Amino acid sequence: MVVSFKYWDDCIEAEDLKEMWKEVEVSTEWIDAGEDRGQKVHLSRDPDGQPYLTQTEMRAVAYIVVQRHFRSQIDPDMICAIAELESDRQLLAIRYDKKSKEAKVGLMQITHKNAVWLFSEMGYRLYDVEQNPDLLFRPLVSIYFGAAYLKWLSTFQDKERTEEFVIRAYKGGTKKATHKSTLPYWKSYISVKESLPSRKFFDDGPSPANASGAPPPVHAGASESSGTEYWDSITTPEDMEQMWAHPDVVKEWTRSGEKRGKVRFSHDAKKRSYLSRVELKAVAEIILSKYFSTKGVKPTYLCAIAEMVSMRFVNGVSPRIGLMGIDYSTAFWIYMELGYRAYKVDSADDLTKPFVSMYFGAAYLSYLSEYEGKERTPQFVVQAYLEGPKNVNLQETGPSWLKFEQALSNYEATKSKIQSTCAIL
Numbered sequence: 001m002v003v004s005f006k007y008w009d010d011c012i013e014a015e016d017l018k019e020m021w022k023e024v025e026v027s028t029e030w031i032d033a034g035e036d037r038g039q040k041v042h043l044s045r046d047p048d049g050q051p052y053l054t055q056t057e058m059r060a061v062a063y064i065v066v067q068r069h070f071r072s073q074i075d076p077d078m079i080c081a082i083a084e085l086e087s088d089r090q091l092l093a094i095r096y097d098k099k100s101k102e103a104k105v106g107l108m109q110i111t112h113k114n115a116v117w118l119f120s121e122m123g124y125r126l127y128d129v130e131q132n133p134d135l136l137f138r139p140l141v142s143i144y145f146g147a148a149y150l151k152w153l154s155t156f157q158d159k160e161r162t163e164e165f166v167i168r169a170y171k172g173g174t175k176k177a178t179h180k181s182t183l184p185y186w187k188s189y190i191s192v193k194e195s196l197p198s199r200k201f202f203d204d205g206p207s208p209a210n211a212s213g214a215p216p217p218v219h220a221g222a223s224e225s226s227g228t229e230y231w232d233s234i235t236t237p238e239d240m241e242q243m244w245a246h247p248d249v250v251k252e253w254t255r256s257g258e259k260r261g262k263v264r265f266s267h268d269a270k271k272r273s274y275l276s277r278v279e280l281k282a283v284a285e286i287i288l289s290k291y292f293s294t295k296g297v298k299p300t301y302l303c304a305i306a307e308m309v310s311m312r313f314v315n316g317v318s319p320r321i322g323l324m325g326i327d328y329s330t331a332f333w334i335y336m337e338l339g340y341r342a343y344k345v346d347s348a349d350d351l352t353k354p355f356v357s358m359y360f361g362a363a364y365l366s367y368l369s370e371y372e373g374k375e376r377t378p379q380f381v382v383q384a385y386l387e388g389p390k391n392v393n394l395q396e397t398g399p400s401w402l403k404f405e406q407a408l409s410n411y412e413a414t415k416s417k418i419q420s421t422c423a424i425l
Contacts, residue, residue: 003137005051005091008041011138016064017041023060043091053089053107053139055080055196065143069126069349071315072272074147078163081193082146082170083107085185092137106136108146115145123328123347124148148348154319155327158388161319229273231263234314234353239286246282265314273314275323275354277303277410280312283323287358291342295366300411301378302362305385307407308400315352322351324361331360338367 005011008020020026021037035041043051053061062076062083086109087093095104102111115129115136127141135141153166156174167189168182176182232240243249244260253263265273275283284299284306302324309325310316316325326334328348334340340363343356351357368384369376376384382404383392 003092003134005043005137008043011043011091012140016140019064020057020060023063025056026060029054029056046090050093051091053083053091055089058083058089058107059196061139062143065140065147069144070147070151072313073151073316073318073321075318077193077196078150078167079108079143079147080196081189082150082167083143084192084196085188091139106142107139108142110136110142110145110149112136114149118145118148118152121329122148122152123332123345125347151319151321159391160387229264231265231354232261235355239355242286242290243279243282246286248278249282252276252278274312275314277312279354280306280323281411283354283358284362287355287362291340291359292362292366297362297365297369300408301382302358302365303411304404304407305361305365305382306358307410308386308403314354316357321348322357323354324357324364326351326357326360326364330364334360334363334367338363 008017012020020041021030030041033042044054044057046052058080059076062079066074066076066079083089086104087107089107091107093106093109095109096102097104097111100111102113104111112129112133115133118124119127119129124145126144127135129135129141129145136145150166150170153169153174154161156165156169161169164186165177168179168186169177171185172179172182231243235243240260240263243263244253256264258264266276266279267273280303281299284302288295288297288299288302305325306312306323309320310323312323314323316322321327328345328351331345331351335345340360343350343353343359345351345356345360351360365381365385368381368389371380371384371389379401380392383400386400386404
């Protein structure tokens with residue numbers, strides 16, 4: 001089947017088109033080009049008649065996808081620069097790889113094989129590309145799977161990867177990420193990214209370096225938030241009842257004027273949803289008392305790890321997702337192999353739910369505390385959680401442990417020395 005698009009209406013849903021019209025830069029560009037609201041919007045075409053996205057449209061689409069599915073995890077400018085290099089922003093671009101005998105298609109030049117893997121194995125199930133490969137020519141779909149692949153590359157083999165590694169791996173595969181053959185692509189990427197027009201209302205995401213300087217919790221009004229707004233929208237009624245039964249939470253929520261059925265999240269200056277320390281500790285305590293009461297996991301340790309990996313942001317901090325920074329593949333393994341099934345993980349989006357993320361974070365911490373059948377020290381468990389159990393170095397006190405102790409001081413009285421035996425369990 002030959003794919004062809006004449007109008008924007010042919011390649012995105014009606015609700016997505018409304019979102020595009022809401023972008024001031026896009027609506028200005030479209031109106032200047034003679035487009036009318038309520039009418040079909042023409043796609044731009046190059047001299048060969050091929051449909052393409054203008055830079056303004058490209059950035060708007062990238063922004064929409066990131067805000068919906070990868071908030072604080074992927075930089076929209078990264079997506080735009082890759083699309084510029086891979087497809088020149090052409091929707092129907094196709095490039096055949098002679099070695100793999102596969103076709104890379106669409107804005108982000110994703111192969112059908114990779115998209116199906118992300119869909120079936122990694123939990124990115126918004127678009128069924130397994131049944132309909134032609135969906136990859138649609139702009140939001142291509143960006144969705146391109147961003148998902150970038151996110152996977154950012155923690156390849158359980159290591160936090162540099163932007164250079166991610167970009168070069170996107171081009172040549174993980175085995176070529178450090179090979180000289182992908183270096184020109186990285187240099188081109190940097191040049192393109194730096195030349196992109198600025199967009200002042202883009203959310204670049206928080207910097208982990210500023211974790212200790214996170215703003216104090218202040219509940220934002222409904223009109224101020226562009227992120228997840230209400231606790232009730234992503235929390236089960238049972239868990240909300242547990243929160244309302246927690247004395248410290250009730251005190252804080254009552255003071256800020258919250259009402260049952262419509263409890264607002266706190267938001268920072270960039271309108272990103274996050275938990276107060278009172279809320280975070282309550283979630284940890286509830287999860288531990290319900291599901292890990294015999295394990296002895298400390299809620300303060302879970303809170304300290306959450307401070308480090310997510311800065312308490314509901315959606316997490318790039319490249320990790322959710323409060324506890326647990327990715328979908330790890331959560332799915334914990335669910336299937338370790339038998340922790342109190343919460344389902346049907347997709348990566350489930351891990352942006354505070355109770356779900358905390359549950360799988362606690363389960364992973366419990367697993368690491370007895371890694372390979374040995375009782376492990378807090379230093380091992382924390383380093384293993386943050387960097388992977390294969391990358392732990394106990395010969396010296398690394399920066400991750402020092403940061404953990406600093407984060408822990410927000411929840412426990414400062415101690416001169418944390419016991420060398422496993423105080424986590």
